[in-house]
Amino acid sequence: MTPIEVHGLRKTYGGTAAIDGIDMSVDGGEVFALLGPNGAGKSTTIEILEGHRRRDGGDVRVLGEDPGTAGRRWRSRIGIVLQSATDAGDLTVRETVRHFAGYYPSPRDPEEVISAVGLAAKADARIRSLSGGQRRRVDVALGIVGHPELVFLDEPTTGFDPEARRQFWALIRSLAADGTTILLTTHYLDEAAALAGRLAIMVGGRIVAAGTPSTVGGLAHAQATVTWRDGAGLHEVRTDSPNTVIAQAGPDMTDLQVRRPNLEDVYLDLIGARS
Ligand SMILES: Nc1ncnc2c1ncn2[C@@H]1O[C@H](COP(=O)(O)OP(=O)(O)OP(=O)(O)O)[C@@H](O)[C@H]1O
Known part of the structure; x- marks a missing residue:
């Protein structure tokens, strides 16, 4: 039952x-x-x-x-x-x-x-x-x-x-x-x-x-956001494959962050708390 x-x-x-x-x-x-x-x-x-x-x-x-x-x-x-x-x-x-x-x-x-x-x-x-x-x-x-x-x-x-x-x-x-x-x-x-x-x-x-x-x-398939800085400034890329993005960035890359959406991100999107 x-x-x-x-x-x-x-x-x-x-x-x-x-x-x-x-x-x-x-x-x-x-x-x-x-x-x-x-x-x-x-x-x-x-x-x-x-x-x-x-x-x-x-x-x-x-x-x-x-x-x-x-x-x-x-x-x-x-x-x-x-x-x-x-x-x-x-x-x-x-x-x-x-x-x-x-x-x-x-x-x-x-x-x-x-x-x-x-x-x-x-x-x-x-x-x-x-x-x-x-x-x-x-x-x-x-x-x-x-x-x-x-x-x-x-x-x-x-x-x-x-x-x-x-x-x-x-x-x-x-x-x-x-x-x-x-x-x-x-x-x-x-x-x-x-x-x-x-x-x-x-x-x-x-x-x-x-x-x-x-x-x-859709969390299981959500894209990661990769951000970093280099001589050209701040970059932000949404991707399925963060490793590929990181490998293609220049040697002067700093402040690298890879962020995947979590339950809170999905929740806030679904309840319309973020535009
Ligand atoms: N006795 C009642 N008479 C009239 N409206 C009511 C009554 N009880 C609840 N409601 C309404 O029904 C809706 C759902 O309320 P409910 O208490 O189920 O929400 P909730 O998700 O549990 O909220 P919370 O997180 O604040 O506890 C609300 O719009 C509320 O104003």
Whole structure:
């Protein structure tokens, strides 16, 4: 069974399409990233897949069921980290994670989950005393404590310091290695490149490109830009074969640079952020 299958998904708000007919599928054990600027429709898509929002059109199957009608048992098989942080004032981290574990038929060990999100030293701290990034880690802990087959992560690392992001990446990789399917949204292109097997870039409610982080948007065939200086001035050449260009340049070549487009270049082009 393919954990996520979406065909022709549509959602409108007041006559305006927030999701304008998207198709996507996510395979078992895959990390799939949804990228796109603010308002592109990423959260709306995820919320429909989670069963938190109704769709206006299209077919959606998540773990074999329609999220619009699926019941409690289905819900216990998915884990959710919403964009807004948990509000769990007076309870400690340990109490909160244990409490959530109690909702699921076969949860993970709460202590292991607390360690995995890097909160062991804060296990007895009240949630309201935590920093923003630490609270976000609690959200991630609550999203995975139920031992879900599929995890939705909506901007999971917003507010994380660089070390916490690296720890989080390791956690996601270990979940995926254990067969957990993960759909995440992120504004960090390095995060998508580091984690995702495949990704889709959304703009204005449509998927404008999809593929692997190294091939999406024609990256695999993109030309390199070679720049250098010599007695005649500054040169810039776009080429499939940088070595040939370099070999043909004169002996007084200096400041040589070879640059290949990366995910950020493709992304910025696709969202129209560069003319
Ligand atoms: N409850 C709502 N009522 C009306 N319009 C909404 C509602 N929720 C979202 N929208 C609109 O739908 C579009 C998609 O929003 P969505 O939150 O899915 O985008 P996003 O890609 O997740 O953005 P961000 O990166 O800012 O989280 C936006 O134009 C937004 O204004």
